[in-house]
Amino acid sequence: MGAAGRQLAALLAAFAAVSGSRAEVIDDVLTSVSRGASFLEQQHEHINLDGVVGFFLLQAELKEAVRTWPHSDPVSWAQRTAAVALLKRLDQSLEKAVAALQQIDPKYYREFEPLLSSSFWLLPQGWSSTDPSLVYPTTSASECYDEQLSDKCLTLLLGTWKMNGTPCIVTKPCRDTMTRSGCPHYSLSHQLLYFMIGRMRGCTNLLKGDTRASRVNMTERSYEKVFCSNMMKTNDDIIRDGLTKQMVDIFTENILICGLAGFSDFYKADWLQHILDQQDEEVGCFGRDKSIVSQMIGEELLEQLQPHRRVKRREKVLPGAA
Template sequence: MWYRPVLLLACLALAVGASWSRSPTDANLSAHQAEELFAATERALVFMLRNYDALNLDGVLGVRVLQGVYDQLLAAYGPDLPRRMVEKMEQLQKLANLVGTLGTVTAAIKTPFYFSRASFLLNAKLWRFILPTRHFETLPTTDMNSIFTNDNISEVLSDHCLLEFTQHDSHPHCAISRECFVNMNADNHTSYSLTHQILYYLVGIGARCDLQLIDLAGAESHVESVEQKMAQFCAKIDSEARTLAKNDFPKEARDLFMEQVGMCGVAGFTQIARPEWLDRIVTWQNPHSGCYHRFRGENFDPENFNPLRYGNYRKRSESWMRGGKSAEEACFSHRTAVALIALAAFARRLAEQLVPPLSLPP
């Protein structure tokens, strides 16, 4: 109904106008941006609901992460947030739960082998945690070529190391190998490999293996602490993201950019969720269908669509969803998923703009 967005916008305008100040140089999301944030999130979720039978595991993972973020934001900040904002977030949380439930069934039926190895990532309970708001050091931007130089964490290694957090076959829960820990904490990774180093920690924390991660960190001289390592990774990720922004967001790197914002934002580093970046992410969405599709003139690696290739979160066979009349307008499961995770990061930034955040002591 037409009056609901207007009322929500008015409510947010009052709340945002009275928000607490982060710092003189740290811009806040405007009331209009807050409205666009929730509208874009709803459009993407409705699109996925209509196309749940075409979702792959990537798509469902993005939905579950967003669902977990909203769940924890409502629990931590809900009593102090504007009522209409809470109602909208509750609506989106329920919608995400429905999409996640239906999409999980689709993933189990369409990709049974992969589902048998990675279904734990789609468990909503895995994402029911919130890390304190933290900050990373702002590094200089880098050059475009260096971003894609060391994107070399293999698909098999990534999936194997994530699986170590779970109990399966004779493997005990949280039995993390030093080999995986060292590989997933190497300092020379870039691009998607770098965001997956953050994903490694997020999954480990969600699986309640944080004590084991802390013990392993204490045994490695190059890992000061889990918190320090995540801050170090997100500082590098932010440097790459600002490099992409400085180069006007190359079409082939927008998927990566949204994953960068999403992963570090969910990890508590909401400084990466810059308000001006939200505007760009929203413009990449099809405003009618709600999907995130192939950009006009964008080049793709054909191997990304090879159904016989063992895949990971960036390269596994993409799921084409019905987002337009032509193949050029086909929607991508992974791209829409990372967009949802990025939007979830902005939702956290908005909530913490209105309510003092949960922060680590200096």
């Protein structure tokens, strides 16, 4: 998932959960979202599918914020008005970004088209907390997911594995991969997303056929809690060791996805500030070295943008992007 959309969605989701409704916190978040919207407006033709999904998550969060915005005073009303204007900007830019995706890689677009709508992303209706006792005793030193298998598993859930395909299909390789324990970083977030996307698609019984005795009492929500408890441990370790540019991506992704899964303890005031601090004030992107944010798109990016070429989630680099 692209850094700009993900980080903006994460900070927007976080701000209401910390510091009450302090006007200055909301102003900071709205300013950041506005910069991110400008980045999307300028780069909509070059943002990959994961990045565009991040902006749709932002759109979903912003729509809910507007819907529930308190009208208690003129400052609050002015902030809501600014949020409504931001939504209109996002609507226009996302329409262009989706059109570009469809042209650049029509197969990949078709397979993940259901995710390209804010209405797909259901926001939490209730809240819970992670459980430190669920943290794995040991974690793999390397990622334990295969991107091609992960994509295939998601298309089987979405029903986009073929034209008019049956949705909610769970194969044994998919179930085994998505319930494997001891996975780190992006493997964890992919496992969590698998269960979340299945739930949002309306799939039930994702664990049907799992006869392992150790998993007899595990539900989809049980796995979400295991994954987010381990993602919380990851984020705590990242902060303890010092947030580096290399770890900003997974740090923010964990906040966004576990927050979307309904784990409120990912919404911390200092974590919100860490995200805000990563944004380049001029370009609107996150995590890029300020000395090179003004670089033009290089030959490598242009090559990646050729039709039918699959661009992996962490390979596509934009001017000013993470």
